[in-house]
Amino acid sequence: MVLILRAELAVAIAVVGTMAGAGFASGQELVQFFVTLGPEAPAAIILMGTLLILATSQVRRLALKWRTNSYYDFLVVLLGNWAKPADLATGAFLFGALAIMLAGSGAVARQYFGLAPITGILACVILAFLASLGQGRGLLLLNTLLVPVMLVIMTLTAVVAIMSRPGSFAAAPPAPPGGLISSNWVLNACLYVTYNMAGVAVLLTSLPASRKGVLGAGLGGLLLGALAYLLVTALAVLSPAGLRAELPLLYLVSGLQPGLLHLYALALWLAIVTTAASDLYGLATRLGQIPALPPWRVAVVILILALPVATCGFINLVSWIYPLFGYLGLCLLILSLIRRL
Numbered sequence: 001m002v003l004i005l006r007a008e009l010a011v012a013i014a015v016v017g018t019m020a021g022a023g024f025a026s027g028q029e030l031v032q033f034f035v036t037l038g039p040e041a042p043a044a045i046i047l048m049g050t051l052l053i054l055a056t057s058q059v060r061r062l063a064l065k066w067r068t069n070s071y072y073d074f075l076v077v078l079l080g081n082w083a084k085p086a087d088l089a090t091g092a093f094l095f096g097a098l099a100i101m102l103a104g105s106g107a108v109a110r111q112y113f114g115l116a117p118i119t120g121i122l123a124c125v126i127l128a129f130l131a132s133l134g135q136g137r138g139l140l141l142l143n144t145l146l147v148p149v150m151l152v153i154m155t156l157t158a159v160v161a162i163m164s165r166p167g168s169f170a171a172a173p174p175a176p177p178g179g180l181i182s183s184n185w186v187l188n189a190c191l192y193v194t195y196n197m198a199g200v201a202v203l204l205t206s207l208p209a210s211r212k213g214v215l216g217a218g219l220g221g222l223l224l225g226a227l228a229y230l231l232v233t234a235l236a237v238l239s240p241a242g243l244r245a246e247l248p249l250l251y252l253v254s255g256l257q258p259g260l261l262h263l264y265a266l267a268l269w270l271a272i273v274t275t276a277a278s279d280l281y282g283l284a285t286r287l288g289q290i291p292a293l294p295p296w297r298v299a300v301v302i303l304i305l306a307l308p309v310a311t312c313g314f315i316n317l318v319s320w321i322y323p324l325f326g327y328l329g330l331c332l333l334i335l336s337l338i339r340r341l
Helices: 002-019 022-026 028-033 035-066 071-113 117-131 137-164 185-206 214-235 248-256 258-287 295-312 314-340
Strands: none
Touching: 002 035, 002 137, 002 185, 002 214, 002 258, 022 028, 022 071, 022 248, 022 258, 028 035, 028 185, 028 214, 028 248, 035 071, 035 185, 035 214, 071 117, 071 185, 071 258, 071 295, 071 314, 117 137, 117 258, 117 295, 137 214, 137 248, 137 258, 185 214, 185 258, 185 314, 214 248, 248 258, 258 295
16 A cells, blocks of 8 residues: 555656646746736636646546557557647657756756856756656656655745735736737636646656556646645736746745745756656657667757757747647647547
8 A cells, every 4th residue: 555655656746747847947837827817817727727637647547548658659549540740749849848948957057056057958968868767767766856855945935935925816917928828817727738738648658557646647736736826826926027037936036035046946957857857758768669769869869959949048938839839739639539529
């Protein structure tokens, strides 16, 4: 029983580690998808959390039922003839998300630790590569070590921020969304879930069946939803200048509790590393199914190709790549539902 609970908790931690990346932990995607909604933000987050719980547990249940070894195996059963286009779209998303994580790692190293951006990028590259080894064991170990520390720091920071400067969503007028992001709270919640599920589904369909994880997957969705509510509540008090900052949560922390700044910067960097590792693992596992292409060699090539993309700018990547794949995810969901009718 203890071993089962431990395995479920490991999956839950891995789910959180996959979703809570640079966009989430920096506050950038929370601002763009939720804070810009003003008074409608709480309803959007509650809907998002509910959908995440249902989606993560269902994907893991189906992955165990269909005995999948990668996300492509899952797509073949789910979408039939549409599996190849969906496979390409998922691979493109994982690659784009990995580039975002590398860009975020460099930005954090430069702005908050006084290091050259390449130092942060290379540190993220090395840890992500090591975690991609071992058929999922390295990924689960990395998340088990890093995610609890990240969660404690992020929760502490959000509570301190809320208590120091309590705000109200009703007092925060909606701001114009950026890029492809909607101003409709229902659509934003759905987009947020569908693009996040691209990365999470890769994780949940690639883990060995011995890991089980249906309850753990749902628990991961619940933890992510609760943490998002806390962080968005804290972000609701930011000024327009703070909402336009590249790293809004760090901007908030620097104005309220400067002593927590480097601690939260560490949490942000940990979130970046765990998500980068999950994205790389999923993509390398899929491409590693091609003969003569072992996953570790694929991982090296992917990391080399992602480095130039990481220079495109953090905000631009978040406001365009994430919602674009959110819309694609909605299309794939509709297709899968049509096939099941």
